Amino acid sequence: MEIQNGQSVSMSQLEVLPYNTFYSDIIGLMEEPTAHCVNYFAVPRDERLTLICCIAVNASHSIHVLRSEVGRDDKLLPLTNMHRAFHVFEREIHELYGLQFQDHPWLKPLRYAHDRANDASIYDYPFFNIQSEEFHRVGVGPIHAGIIEPGHFRFICEGEKIHHLEIQLGWQHRGIERLFVEKQKLLQRATLAENIAGDTVVGHSTAFCQAYESLAGYQLPEKLAFDRTIALEQERIAIHTGDLSAICTDIAYQLGNAVFGRLRTPMINFFQQWCGNRFAKSLIRPGKTNFPFTPQLADTWRNTIAKYKPHFIEMGEHMFDLPSVLSRIERTGIVPTTTARSLGLVGMAAKASGIEADIRASHPYLRYNELNIKPIVKTSGDVFARARVRYEEVLASIQNIERLIDLMPAADYQPQTELPLRPGMLTVSLVEGWRGEICHCAVTGAGGQLTAYKIVDPSVHNWMGLAMAVRNNGISDFPICNKSFDLSYCGHDL
Amino acid sequence: MLKAFKIWFHQGKQYIPDVTTTDVPGIFRGRPEITDAKVDEDALCNLCPMDAISAHPLRIDLGRCSFCGECAFACPGKIRFTKDYKIAHNTREGLIVAEGDNKPFVLDADSIRSEIRRLFGRSLKLRQVSAGGDNSCEMELNATGNVNFDIGRFGIDFVASPRHADGIVVTGPISENMAAPLVDAYNATPDPKIVILAGTDAISGGLFVDSPAIDRSVLKDWHIDLYVPGNPVHPLTFVNGVLSLLGRKNR
Numbered sequence: 001m002e003i004q005n006g007q008s009v010s011m012s013q014l015e016v017l018p019y020n021t022f023y024s025d026i027i028g029l030m031e032e033p034t035a036h037c038v039n040y041f042a043v044p045r046d047e048r049l050t051l052i053c054c055i056a057v058n059a060s061h062s063i064h065v066l067r068s069e070v071g072r073d074d075k076l077l078p079l080t081n082m083h084r085a086f087h088v089f090e091r092e093i094h095e096l097y098g099l100q101f102q103d104h105p106w107l108k109p110l111r112y113a114h115d116r117a118n119d120a121s122i123y124d125y126p127f128f129n130i131q132s133e134e135f136h137r138v139g140v141g142p143i144h145a146g147i148i149e150p151g152h153f154r155f156i157c158e159g160e161k162i163h164h165l166e167i168q169l170g171w172q173h174r175g176i177e178r179l180f181v182e183k184q185k186l187l188q189r190a191t192l193a194e195n196i197a198g199d200t201v202v203g204h205s206t207a208f209c210q211a212y213e214s215l216a217g218y219q220l221p222e223k224l225a226f227d228r229t230i231a232l233e234q235e236r237i238a239i240h241t242g243d244l245s246a247i248c249t250d251i252a253y254q255l256g257n258a259v260f261g262r263l264r265t266p267m268i269n270f271f272q273q274w275c276g277n278r279f280a281k282s283l284i285r286p287g288k289t290n291f292p293f294t295p296q297l298a299d300t301w302r303n304t305i306a307k308y309k310p311h312f313i314e315m316g317e318h319m320f321d322l323p324s325v326l327s328r329i330e331r332t333g334i335v336p337t338t339t340a341r342s343l344g345l346v347g348m349a350a351k352a353s354g355i356e357a358d359i360r361a362s363h364p365y366l367r368y369n370e371l372n373i374k375p376i377v378k379t380s381g382d383v384f385a386r387a388r389v390r391y392e393e394v395l396a397s398i399q400n401i402e403r404l405i406d407l408m409p410a411a412d413y414q415p416q417t418e419l420p421l422r423p424g425m426l427t428v429s430l431v432e433g434w435r436g437e438i439c440h441c442a443v444t445g446a447g448g449q450l451t452a453y454k455i456v457d458p459s460v461h462n463w464m465g466l467a468m469a470v471r472n473n474g475i476s477d478f479p480i481c482n483k484s485f486d487l488s489y490c491g492h493d494l
Numbered sequence: 495m496l497k498a499f500k501i502w503f504h505q506g507k508q509y510i511p512d513v514t515t516t517d518v519p520g521i522f523r524g525r526p527e528i529t530d531a532k533v534d535e536d537a538l539c540n541l542c543p544m545d546a547i548s549a550h551p552l553r554i555d556l557g558r559c560s561f562c563g564e565c566a567f568a569c570p571g572k573i574r575f576t577k578d579y580k581i582a583h584n585t586r587e588g589l590i591v592a593e594g595d596n597k598p599f600v601l602d603a604d605s606i607r608s609e610i611r612r613l614f615g616r617s618l619k620l621r622q623v624s625a626g627g628d629n630s631c632e633m634e635l636n637a638t639g640n641v642n643f644d645i646g647r648f649g650i651d652f653v654a655s656p657r658h659a660d661g662i663v664v665t666g667p668i669s670e671n672m673a674a675p676l677v678d679a680y681n682a683t684p685d686p687k688i689v690i691l692a693g694t695d696a697i698s699g700g701l702f703v704d705s706p707a708i709d710r711s712v713l714k715d716w717h718i719d720l721y722v723p724g725n726p727v728h729p730l731t732f733v734n735g736v737l738s739l740l741g742r743k744n745r
Contacts, residue, residue: 114706147632147636148623171669172672174666174669185543187564191544192701255535269520272518276522277561278564279633282563290563
């Protein structure tokens with residue numbers, strides 16, 4: 001069935017396809033070059049499993065939702081054999097329910113979820129290995145040298161050169177999807193959404209609200225849509241600025257590190273002025289907000305940006321013109337367009353590799369229809385491209401907010417604190433966070449209770465991109481490659 | 495080179511001259527104050543998403559609070575969040591603010607181990623471990639070292655190896671999968687060492703406390719020297735908390 005972003009459908013309207021048809025329909029849909037899988041998951045139903053697959057097609061601005069039902073002992077044909085981007089989803093289904101896929105090329109544990117169907121230990125991951133005198137292995141993590149989240153990286157190197165990198169995640173697993181179903185208060189669920197990935201608070205809370213409000217059949221007031229759009233753009237400015245600082249750190253460029261680092265401060269402090277939290281926690285709530293964007297805040301924002309922008313541009317133009325910076329970031333960590341496409345990369349990483357992947361443009365939501373977003377695309381696929389996309393996106397987001405402020409609607413709506421959900425529904429909510437495409441899917445049962453909540457952070461699609469990017473690079477360039485992707489560990493591990 | 499100097503010059507002074515007295519911009523929610531106004535306390539307890547509020551008398555546990563401010567919106571005459579960011583304490587009970595407790599936090603000097611100030615008073619190296627943290631606390635701890643907050647000026651630094659550290663800072667509710675690596679990091683830190691829990695998730699488990707994917711049992715065996723509340727921890731809360739622990743300022 002074909003739906004729009006943020007639309008809900010009744011589960012009873014979704015035809016239950018035999019797995020063979022389900023499989024061939026998906027393969028058929030994927031022939032369209034802009035089609036990609038945004039979510040694919042299983043929901044237990046008595047002794048059987050309901051499979052739900054959501055394929056978004058950018059060209060037609062739509063999402064195809066397919067449903068199948070299989071037995072737990074069935075042996076299925078894996079979609080990964082045809083399209084590699086499906087590997088994460090099939091690995092998750094296998095890990096959680098023990099469902100078998102015939103001749104699956106990479107059916108490894110995904111995140112060692114607490115409710116997994118096997119008793120595999122996270123300390124016993126089946127790493128790919130090469131027996132050779134020429135190669136040596138380097139293990140890094142789960143705890144890293146900086147103040148960042150944990151993940152394990154296993155390199156196979158020849159001297160200094162990386163031949164292969166395998167990334168083992170799951171260390172951050174908190175069981176958050178299950179908590180969405182178990183916690184009954186709306187406020188608890190909204191708080192959970194803010195904690196999916198603390199660097200993408202606005203992105204994930206907006207995706208949550210869009211899903212929740214859609215299931216409740218709630219018509220979003222214009223002013224709330226306006227506020228959320230501003231917040232999403234502001235989050236992009238803040239985090240991209242911080243990332244440019246971190247990229248400078250990893251190439252030991254002290255001036256860029258210090259200047260971008262201090263420029264991030266007024267950007268996240270703007271959120272504090274708006275809602276009392278530097279990461280915008282407590283700002284986005286279904287059906288209401290405690291902190292409406294006001295004309296006074298618009299003035300504060302204009303003044304803050306007037307001081308920020310000239311410094312940001314001065315620093316950026318200097319950095320991207322400096323041979324000692326360029327020699328470290330150009331032609332480092334390349335992901336060619338073909339690789340990016342076959343891995344199904346999304347968001348910033350995809351845009352840096354020549355793919356126009358931006359949900360704001362392809363599946364517009366909130367006020368993005370009016371903004372007419374043109375994705376910023378680079379073709380070199382290297383660290384430079386990923387840094388440059390950030391730089392240009394910051395400037396574009398400033399423009400977007402400037403244009404939005406002129407369109408500020410009046411706040412004439414009744415806040416809602418309770419939103420009863422409609423029974424037997426499924427919704428697909430897509431939001432472009434600063435990192436890329438965020439997808440939340442929710443299913444309600446016969447009593448209107450949540451029965452499944454499935455989250456896909458853009459990192460889920462992009463971690464394999466990092467593993468490919470570092471091949472044939474010096475191992476000393478790994479940190480800069482990693483930072484240029486800046487993927488979320490907790491967003492992946494959930 | 496000239497361009498670089500120009501940028502340098504244009505930046506001016508960016509550091510906060512006194513991190514113990516500076517004002518935070520906007521509507522920061524720090525130490526709450528609770529009046530004796532009569533309200534439906536059970537309704538407030540039920541409203542709180544974090545189960546941080548208990549009734550008769552009304553108390554807010556900052557170790558559980560997410561600082562969302564919903565309670566203050568519901569009962570503005572009863573609860574008010576002040577801009578006081580000095581909300582770290584060295585005891586777990588010290589984080590509970592009760593009706594009428596309208597005074598700044600002071601550490602419990604008797605329960606600070608004597609070797610802390612003697613050994614680490616002028617130099618403290620910390621190793622951070624994220625155990626299910628959502629990366630907001632991690633980013634704020636990173637920010638303590640940036641040119642604005644510049645925690646390095648006090649001789650306090652985050653280091654790469656636990657073997658170089660005088661203590662560890664834990665963020666996140668402690669996922670089961672990270673419990674063993676966290677113990678490894680703790681054991682690799684030479685004695686005597688301090689332990690700091692940073693953020694609501696680390697202090698109490700937050701919303702994740704009853705998730706089966708969490709394992710907080712390691713904390714039972716450790717002496718916790720400082721609790722730094724926040725969701726995430728504000729850099730000023732962290733800096734001031736550590737300075738208080740080290741006896742580097744009055745409160």
